[in-house]
Amino acid sequence: MRIGSPKETYIADEALFRTRTQWMWFGILLAMLAIYPFVANMYWIFLLCLISINIISTTGLNILTGYTGQVSLGQAAFMGVGAYTVAWLDNNTGSPFFINLLAGAGMATAIGLIAGLPSLRVKGLYLAIATIGASFILQFIFINWESVTRGTRGINIDPPRVLGTELDNPDTFYWLVVPIMVVMVILAANLFRTRIGRAFIAIRDRDISASVLGINLPFYKLMSFGIASFYAGMAGGLYAYFFGAINPESFPLLMSIFFLAAIIVGGMGTILGSILGAIFMTLTPEVLRYGVDFASPFIDNPSQILSPLRTAVFGAVIVGFLLFEPHGLAEIWRRIRRFFHLWPFRT
Amino acid sequence: MIFKKLARQFVAPVAAATLALGASFSASADDKEIVLGGSIPMTGPFAFAGIQFDRGLKDYVEWINAQGGIEGHRLRYVGEDTGYQQDQSVAVFRRITSRENVNFYFGDSTAFQQAINRELDRRDILMTGASFASELNNPDQYPLQFLLGPDYSEQVGILLRHIADESPGARVALIHSDTEFGRDPIAFGRNMAEQLGLTVAATIVTPPGAADISAAALELRRARPDYAIFHGYVLSPIPDFIQRARQMGMDTRFMGTYYTMDQGIINEMGEAADGFMGVMPYRYYYDEEGPAPIMDAIRELHDEYQSTTYIQGWMTGVLITKIAGETIRAGKELTGRNMRETLDSLRDIDTGGIMGVPANFLGNSIPIGRIYRADVSKGQMVPVSDWIILD
Numbered sequence: 001m002r003i004g005s006p007k008e009t010y011i012a013d014e015a016l017f018r019t020r021t022q023w024m025w026f027g028i029l030l031a032m033l034a035i036y037p038f039v040a041n042m043y044w045i046f047l048l049c050l051i052s053i054n055i056i057s058t059t060g061l062n063i064l065t066g067y068t069g070q071v072s073l074g075q076a077a078f079m080g081v082g083a084y085t086v087a088w089l090d091n092n093t094g095s096p097f098f099i100n101l102l103a104g105a106g107m108a109t110a111i112g113l114i115a116g117l118p119s120l121r122v123k124g125l126y127l128a129i130a131t132i133g134a135s136f137i138l139q140f141i142f143i144n145w146e147s148v149t150r151g152t153r154g155i156n157i158d159p160p161r162v163l164g165t166e167l168d169n170p171d172t173f174y175w176l177v178v179p180i181m182v183v184m185v186i187l188a189a190n191l192f193r194t195r196i197g198r199a200f201i202a203i204r205d206r207d208i209s210a211s212v213l214g215i216n217l218p219f220y221k222l223m224s225f226g227i228a229s230f231y232a233g234m235a236g237g238l239y240a241y242f243f244g245a246i247n248p249e250s251f252p253l254l255m256s257i258f259f260l261a262a263i264i265v266g267g268m269g270t271i272l273g274s275i276l277g278a279i280f281m282t283l284t285p286e287v288l289r290y291g292v293d294f295a296s297p298f299i300d301n302p303s304q305i306l307s308p309l310r311t312a313v314f315g316a317v318i319v320g321f322l323l324f325e326p327h328g329l330a331e332i333w334r335r336i337r338r339f340f341h342l343w344p345f346r347t
Numbered sequence: 348m349i350f351k352k353l354a355r356q357f358v359a360p361v362a363a364a365t366l367a368l369g370a371s372f373s374a375s376a377d378d379k380e381i382v383l384g385g386s387i388p389m390t391g392p393f394a395f396a397g398i399q400f401d402r403g404l405k406d407y408v409e410w411i412n413a414q415g416g417i418e419g420h421r422l423r424y425v426g427e428d429t430g431y432q433q434d435q436s437v438a439v440f441r442r443i444t445s446r447e448n449v450n451f452y453f454g455d456s457t458a459f460q461q462a463i464n465r466e467l468d469r470r471d472i473l474m475t476g477a478s479f480a481s482e483l484n485n486p487d488q489y490p491l492q493f494l495l496g497p498d499y500s501e502q503v504g505i506l507l508r509h510i511a512d513e514s515p516g517a518r519v520a521l522i523h524s525d526t527e528f529g530r531d532p533i534a535f536g537r538n539m540a541e542q543l544g545l546t547v548a549a550t551i552v553t554p555p556g557a558a559d560i561s562a563a564a565l566e567l568r569r570a571r572p573d574y575a576i577f578h579g580y581v582l583s584p585i586p587d588f589i590q591r592a593r594q595m596g597m598d599t600r601f602m603g604t605y606y607t608m609d610q611g612i613i614n615e616m617g618e619a620a621d622g623f624m625g626v627m628p629y630r631y632y633y634d635e636e637g638p639a640p641i642m643d644a645i646r647e648l649h650d651e652y653q654s655t656t657y658i659q660g661w662m663t664g665v666l667i668t669k670i671a672g673e674t675i676r677a678g679k680e681l682t683g684r685n686m687r688e689t690l691d692s693l694r695d696i697d698t699g700g701i702m703g704v705p706a707n708f709l710g711n712s713i714p715i716g717r718i719y720r721a722d723v724s725k726g727q728m729v730p731v732s733d734w735i736i737l738d
Contacts, residue, residue, distance in 0.1 A: 043438070043445040050434060143525070152527035153482045154461055168465060170441070243437065245461035247527055250433060286438060289427065301405075307389040307428035 014193045016186075033182070037174050046170040047286060049242060052181035053235050054278040058262045059188045059271065060231020065260070066268035067192065068224040069204030070119050074131035075232050076255035077138040078115075081108040082233030083240035083251070087155040088148055090240075097160030097176075097241065104237035105230045111138070112229020119221045123207075135253055142248035154247025157240050167241075177238050184231060189271045191227070200224050204269070265321045267330030276329035285314050381417055381671050381681060383408070383663075384443040385426030385453035386436040388477070393431040395581070396477060396606065396656040397455065401426055403653075403660015404453065410644055410664075417668050418675040426453065433458045444470060450681045451475070451667050457482065457527060460492060467491040471683040473670070473690075475663055479605060481531050484712045491683045493690060494712040495662050496628030496702075497737065499528075500535035502604045503576060505626045505716040505735045507536065510574050511543040512732075518548040520572035520599070522563070522588065524555040529579020532604075536576070548572040553584060560584045564591040567599070576602045582612050586619040593619075600624065602718075609655045610728060613721045621723040624731065626716040629658045629701050631728050639700020641665060662701050669696055704734040714738070 007013040017023045037045050061075045082104035089100040118130035142149050149155065159168035160176060167173045191197040199220045202210035211217050240246050258281060266277020288310040295306055325332060385404065388397035408424045416422060425443050429436040436459035443449060452467070454460040454476030460483055467474050474492045481500040483489050497505060503521075510517050521536055523529035533550060540547050549570035551563050567575065567588065575592075577585050580603075589601050603625035606612075610631065613620045630642055632653045641661060645653055670686050673693065679685040695705035706713045714737035719728040 041445045043441040046438060046441040050438070143530075152530045154458065154527070156461065156464070156488075159465070169469070243433065243462040244465050245458070247458055247461070249458060249527055285430070285435065286442075289442070292427075308394075310428065311390045311430065 016189055016193070030182070033178055037171050042170055045174055047283065049170050049174055049177050051279055051282045052177045053238050053242065054259075054262065054282050055181050055275050056184050056238070057232050057235035058259050058266070058278040059185055059274040060228040060235070061259045062263045062266075062268065062271070062274040062277075063188060063191065063200070063231070064224050064228035066263050066270070066273065067197065067204060068200040068221065069123070069207075070116075070221060070224060071124060071128040071260075072131040072225075072228065073128050073253065073256045073260065074112075074115055074134045074138075075228070075259045076251040076253065077135035078108045078112050078229040078232035079236030079239060079255070080138060080142055080246075080248075080251035081111045081229075082236030083246045084142060084149055084155070084236075085233070086237035086240045087157045087246055090157050091155060097162075101180075101234060101237040101241075104240075105233035108229040108233025108236065109226045112225045112232070113222055115229070116222050116225025119225060120218045132253065135256065139248060139251075142251075149248070152248060154245055154250075156245045159244065160241050168244075173242055177242065180234065180238065184234065185271060185275065188231075188274075192271075196220070196223065201269075261318060263328075265318060265328055267328030270328075270330040272333060273328050273330035276333065280329060284317060285310065288313055379416075379420045381420045381422050381451070381667075382447050382449045383422065383424045383451045383453065383667060384440070384447060384449040384472075385424065386429045386439040386455045386459060387426040387453065388431035388455045389428040391429075391431035393455065393477070395611075396659075397428075397431070399654045399656035400453065400477065400660045400663075403657040404663060405660075406645075406648060406657075407661045407664030410648070411668060417671050420671070420675065422664075422667070425449075429455050429459075431455060433462060437462060440466070444472070450671065450683075450686075453663060454478065454492075460489075464489055464492070467683060473683040473686045475666065477659075479712075480527075481535065484710050486710050489711060490687055492711055493666070493708065495659055495666070496605070496712065497626075497714045497716050498532075498712045499578065499604060500532040501712060501714040501737050502626045502628075502716060503532040503536040503578060504539050504714070504737050506574075506576055506602050506604075506718070507539050507543055507545060508735055508737070509718045509732050511545055514573055516544055516546070517573040518546045518571065520549040520551060520567055520570050520575040521547060522551045522553070522567070522575055522577050524579030525552050526555050526579055529555065532578055555579065558584070560587055560591070564588060564595070567592060568595050568597060571597070572599050574600050574602060576604075577607060578604045581606055582615055585623075586616045589616070589619040589623070602626075605655070608719065608728070610652060611654055613728065614726075616721075618723065620721040623721045624718055627655065627719050627728070628713070628716045629655055629662060630703060631655065631719070632658070633727055634730070636730075637700065637703060641699025641701055643700075658701060662698065665698050665701060666696070669693060702734070704736065709738070 017026055036048060057075055057079055061072065064070050064072050085104040085107040086100045089095050089103055115131060115134035119127050122130060143151055159166045167176050199215045202213065202215055203217060203220055207217055262277035262281040263274060265280055267273025292306045292310065299305060387401050388394055389401060404424050404426065408422050411422055425447055427439045429439050436455055440463055449472050452472050452474045454474055457478040457480040460476055460478050468491060475495055479494055479496060479498050481498045483492055484494060484498040510519060519540055521533055523533055537547050549566060551566050553560060553563050592599050601623050608625040608627050613623065630639060645661060670689050671681055674681055674686050674689045690708060694707060698706050702715055703717060704715060706715060715734060717730055717734045718732035720731045722729045
């Protein structure tokens with residue numbers, strides 16, 4: 001039972017982990033991530049790699065939508081910019097993968113800053129529509145700029161190499177994507193200990209008040225778009241390396257909706273929400289497959305009968321979250337923590 | 348009492364499931380087994396075909412095992428739904444290959460088949476699937492993949508060959524969706540039309556499943572083609588195009604490629620379907636011309652119409668049987684590379700009548716097809732050409 005967490009300094013108040021217990025749990029989490037590839041099979045390692053990519057992109061969108069209040073449906077298209085930049089560099093310059101990834105993220109940032117310009121004039125649904133417009137323009141470029149994107153035929157990408165070793169399988173790629181994910185999540189968490197992060201939150205809560213307090217709205221709104229796009233670009237670059245082939249249909253509008261759903265289900269405006277949302281959205285359809293497996297002995301043709309049901313259950317679970325836990329999985333997590341803080345006493 | 352009830356309702360089924368799972372694991376340990384994995388789109392926009400692939404593959408596997416299997420090896424099919432999403436298709440591939448010793452794999456889309464190519468090489472698995480993308484018809488880049496018929500370019504090529512034979516010098520319009528699927532054969536089609544002395548009067552692009560085709564229909568009227576080839580659609584907006592063309596007094600003959608040509612799709616077109624033509628690499632369920640033991644087996648199994656995508660499932664099985672059978676007879680292991688060598692050596696493959704002529708691979712595809720026309724009064728697709736083989 002924890003009876004208190006006194007914050008005697010401003011630094012202590014801003015700390016990411018405020019107690020030794022939290023540091024201990026963080027250490028255990030890192031240790032588990034390090035052990036994971038040695039105990040899990042290739043399918044589960046694949047899923048954790050995919051979850052890591054989705055966490056990076058979801059975190060970026062949560063910075064923009066959850067923390068700054070700028071609704072965007074362009075996250076998948078910005079991922080596409082990162083992915084195509086990485087693919088082009090990989091095929092044409094042979095530059096090292098980390099340069100390619102940074103260039104992909106940088107290019108997505110630049111495009112994100114341009115796509116974010118409408119946010120200076122419009123917000124809410126209007127901004128969402130403007131970002132859909134940006135997605136369509138980028139999709140058009142992916143299809144028609146054949147000399148760079150190979151059009152609808154798509155591009156194949158060689159796996160990244162580290163010290164002569166190809167990271168061409170989930171169990172090797174894991175050591176690239178998971179550390180990047182951890183670093184990017186920590187960077188995002190730290191962002192909200194700074195003036196920039198607090199400015200984002202102020203803009204979300206009341207932009208006029210933020211402006212009165214001296215926050216430069218255009219500057220910070222665009223910065224938020226830039227950071228979200230950087231995250232998307234990095235996720236897109238990793239996606240390109242992970243799957244080894246991309247085409248314009250790899251980054252559909254539905255994918256942006258997936259990320260938006262992830263931050264809503266996970267919890268808007270919390271880093272933990274991004275992580276839990278991405279895990280939930282990626283893993284639930286996969287876990288529901290086990291329901292199909294389990295029903296196999298009892299139902300004739302289970303895959304044909306239960307596969308559509310699996311999709312419906314997934315949709316129902318999302319609707320259920322919106323109705324019964326609008327603050328998302330992060331709030332459930334907080335309640336569980338509160339319970340154990342005072343355990344065995346009732347809250 | 349409650350416990351006993353629970354035991355009956357819960358424990359017994361769990362025990363049964365465990366036993367069944369145990370049985371499936373012990374089956375997978377059987378050396379004399381050939382495993383066909385599948386990323387199957389049983390939900391999502393391609394479900395109309397995915398469900399039929401799944402049925403066709405299951406029925407074929409049951410049928411061939413009842414015939415004694417493939418050279419004494421039992422064929423087993425393990426397919427899971429992907430929702431027609433690339434990441435889920437890859438996840439299903441990983442899930443199945445982490446549990447099973449897979450020899451063959453059925454993919455659900457071009458994007459997935461491109462993405463998984465390197466993994467096939469590593470795991471030495473031979474793949475086929477739903478895609479007829481021209482991009483995949485490249486043995487240097489995709490050595491462990493083969494198509495179940497002509498690629499999309501070859502499908503358009505077969506249509507153009509028929510047009511050139513029927514109406515030399517005709518004017519042709521190419522109408523396609525603005526997707527990877529729709530754009531695939533267009534450049535090839537334009538070149539081939541030119542080589543055959545045909546005129547490409549217009550190339551019209553629409554969004555997939557476009558609701559409003561007014562501008563595109565006017566463009567078609569201006570071009571006044573003798574033939575219009577649709578590609579990259581399943582149904583919409585083809586009926587709308589045909590009806591508007593008829594309203595405008597045009598006598599253009601409309602054609603489609605494989606995924607548009609199923610009887611069910613043609614039926615949904617209604618009156619607009621009358622006279623609609625297209626290329627089909629497989630016989631229709633009711634096409635009883637010539638000896639066709641596999642088609643007879645399908646008809647024996649089902650006394651009602653079976654879709655062309657269901658027959659595509661059987662075609663997969665027939666080709667797998669030939670490739671695996673020959674590899675086993677040659678005393679080689681059932682690895683992807685060995686089976687690719689077998690595939691390259693196969694000549695005049697007997698598809699049991701699914702294709703009306705012996706099949707030969709050219710690269711990764713089998714460039715064979717026949718032109719069928721919708722006869723609304725008969726409620727059937729009737730052949731209007733002989734089997735056309737592209738070289």
